[in-house]
Amino acid sequence: MATEALKVDTQDSIETLQREAEELKKRLEEEKAKLKDVEMFKAASKVDPITNFSMKQRRHLKGHQGKVLCMDWSTDKRHIVSSSQDGKMLVWDAFTTNKEHAVTMPTTWVMACAYGPSGNCVACGGLDNKCTIYPLSFEETDISSKKKAVATHTSYLSCCSFTSSDNQILTGSGDSTCALWDVESGQLIQSFHGHAGDVMSIDLSPSETGNLFVSGGCDKTAMVWDMRFGECVQVFEGHESDINNVRFYPSGDAFATGSDDATCRLFDLRADREANCYKKDSIIFGCNSVDFSISGRLLFGGYNDHTVNVWDVLKGNRVTKLYAHENRVSCLGVSPDGTALCSGSWDNTLKVWA
């Protein structure tokens, strides 16, 4: 019978494909393993160690009435936007500690916030499953009246980031997808499917020809995507638990990740594998957020044990430990000109270190 014959064919094809998939997976693993020809700290042995490193707390930003969940620097290198569990988004002048804008969101747990590259708007979202853009204005007393809901996901918004202009925004969600949106029309430009769990963090490539971005999630993998085609170009495994934060290395050739497995790792795009792992037996709490100093020599990690660990990216050792906050460090970021580090915490405050 015709239907019987077709069924048998399909069965064979599935098995052949399955076998091919297994072969390819094995081959990929072997190829990636072959490339690890040297340990990073050995290769970096001729580099001078970092001495006389000191960073002091310079500003203490108090004002949130709930856990600080996310922060982002403005391109003007002095303003910071932060969002909190109390449903508020605040814009600070880091030099003077003044709060310049305050927006109350209709929901609590605003897990994501981002500053527009022009400095004239901010975006945020969280449990409302949306990403909303607010224009910043000193004339408007109620910024919320001009807000614009741009992105909608089917689960919480975990992260968002403007691309090169205020008019395009990239979002990551608990629904395991990422998406690129046009702000003006609110239209979805591209969606990115591939993660097997919540997407926790995204970061855009800093390179000029940048069409790439990296995402990290609860499926313990980091994926690199081409924004133009919606395709996943590389998958990086290695972490033993959720990846909470991903951040590109300033050259765009690599990226760092912070994970619940208490390690930070450096993955190199061209080697298509992990290049280094930053860990210590004494560090047993998850890392929530990572960022590089402007030269890429230092990697800052904010951990659940209330500290910020500063790692030497090349030599792999910990340069120092900042007893930064009185509760988890949930987010951190280096200012665009590399002059300061801002850390945000579940102790409701942010601190600026320089």
Next chain:
Amino acid sequence: MNEMEAAKEARMNKFQEGLQQQRKLVEQLRLEAAVPRVRVSECIEDIMKYCEQHTSEDVLINGFLRPGDNPYKEKGGCTIL
């Protein structure tokens, strides 16, 4: 359609779905396998070069030339006697 034929059709659809998924997976793996890779030692060299080239700008490592250049340094002074 009688029950038998309906069941056969359902089985066929499931097979087709499974086939689609497997095809997609194999395509993705083929894409990934085709990515050109570079040895880790070479990648590390490039990272080290980048660090070296940009270390002079990195004030978090080098500090400022004059303490007054740090925009976060407290201006003015109080001497504790």
